Amino acid sequence: MAMKFEKTGEGSYSLDVKGYVCPHPQLYTKSALMKMKAGDTLKLFFDNPSSGESIASMCDKEGDEILEQVSNGGAYVWTIRKA
């Protein structure tokens, strides 16, 4: 399935990188966050566990806040607020 990045509302975005393996999810997430403004939120859909570890470290380093982490049978939905 193809990557999908869309604006879902005022200041909220969605990035779907399910099906992708490293390094794509973290690269797309970084790229998406760079396109957003401070305070905007990103709903991130992915299913590559190792990318989660890298994305969490990346958010911690940049000061972006992970508001919610939902995991369901190897699929993940994270909500990230850009610093």
Add this chain to the structure above:
Amino acid sequence: MDDAASKNRRWAFVVTGLFLAVSLGSFAVNELYIYLGAYLWFGFIYGMCLQYGRFCFSSAFRDLFAVGVPRMIVGIMIATVLFGLTASFLTATGVSLFHAAPSGIHCVIAGAVFGVGMVFSGGCASGSLYKAGEGNSIAALVVLSISVSQAVFVDAGGWLDKLVPASWHAAATARGLPASVTPGEGWVDQYLAGYVWDRPVVRFSGVLGLPNDSFPGAFVGNFLAGVLLPATALLLVVYVIWSRKGFLKKWKREGKSTGFKAELTGFWTMVMSSKRTAIAGLIIGVAAGLHMFVMKGLRLKFGIENAAEILKATGHDFGVTAVGTVYDPGYWYVTTQEAQWLGWVFNKLGWNNTHNIFFGLENGIPNPLFNLAGWMSISLVGGAAVMALLNNEFKWKKPTLELATWAVIGGSLMGIGARLGLGCNVGAFFVRTANGDASGWLFGLGMFGGAYVGVRFFKWWTERKMAKEMGSAAALQP
């Protein structure tokens, strides 16, 4: 516990039970097969740790360049230092099975080819195995590509022979190798026998003028000078370039004053930034040393030097080399057994591939069921599957054409790089650096450069796709 979780748990027990059945069943047939069991269960431990810590050597270099995340290089250095400590003890007490490799520019080139490949494919050789255990079919395709490319590359001649320098050819044919081996044919054969084997073996104990099999040689030379100091220096460089700025920014925001204490806290925070990875690194480091100790113990107990003796004793010695041995490293290795699996398949399909050095002289092509060291990789996949199932992270992932293309290209490059470097991220980098072999750091240097090139390409690729995706959404522009 919900239905899916209890189903996953049941499958975890089934997979574990299968490996238990293989190890106990083979032992019941012949007690010598405890050797198979030892490889199998250490592979299982590696698989569990790799999956738990999301432990991938590709990620170590790639995530630094791609997203500025140092967690994996930290985990790998922890594992290397701990393995270095246990390996030094084994070396000093004379029970190490480690064989150092020739050092030279070829290690850097091999590492670079491997490094590009591991970024393209999304995982290193061991990382792809553990991800295959998570149900990731793309990773399985990477493993297959590594296997095929190696099995083909080690026997490739024809027009490739025309690229061989005359000096390599002359040196290779003058080796006096067994008659069944043809070192004057095939690019890899002439590369090995005509070039690599003449390169010097450099261990840090020797550089300091200390006997290798002594406590000063093993601990001061190989461990302190060859592992601890370079690993610490590498982590300091990583801290300064990728971690320090962000940490101090946060530190100042909290109203704390900067200074040595802040730097020390920053360094420690980087080391512990991913507890999972650090814990996995710790267990892998200890297990890798213990693995070598156990294999040596079994060799002493049964009075054997090589696993081929077990295969001969049990009547399964098809595919042993011209000198009556098979691949049996005695420690963690990944890619060679994958090449052997496909080498065996190709041979059964009629390809005469036993005249080359890799299969015919060094490793053999035993039946994969009786490839004792091969079980290390099979069980690595199993161990990772069990860990993923227990954590509800197992998920079948179908390949897309885009990812399958990268998997095949990346996997093939890793296979070629592994054969040029006489090992992969585990055999040529992790094991060698931990044992004070300079060739390991040279391979690592190449991987670093190769990963950088791979990441530059993927950054361009990602931006291009993002731009396409956003093309119609002007509101998304920054």
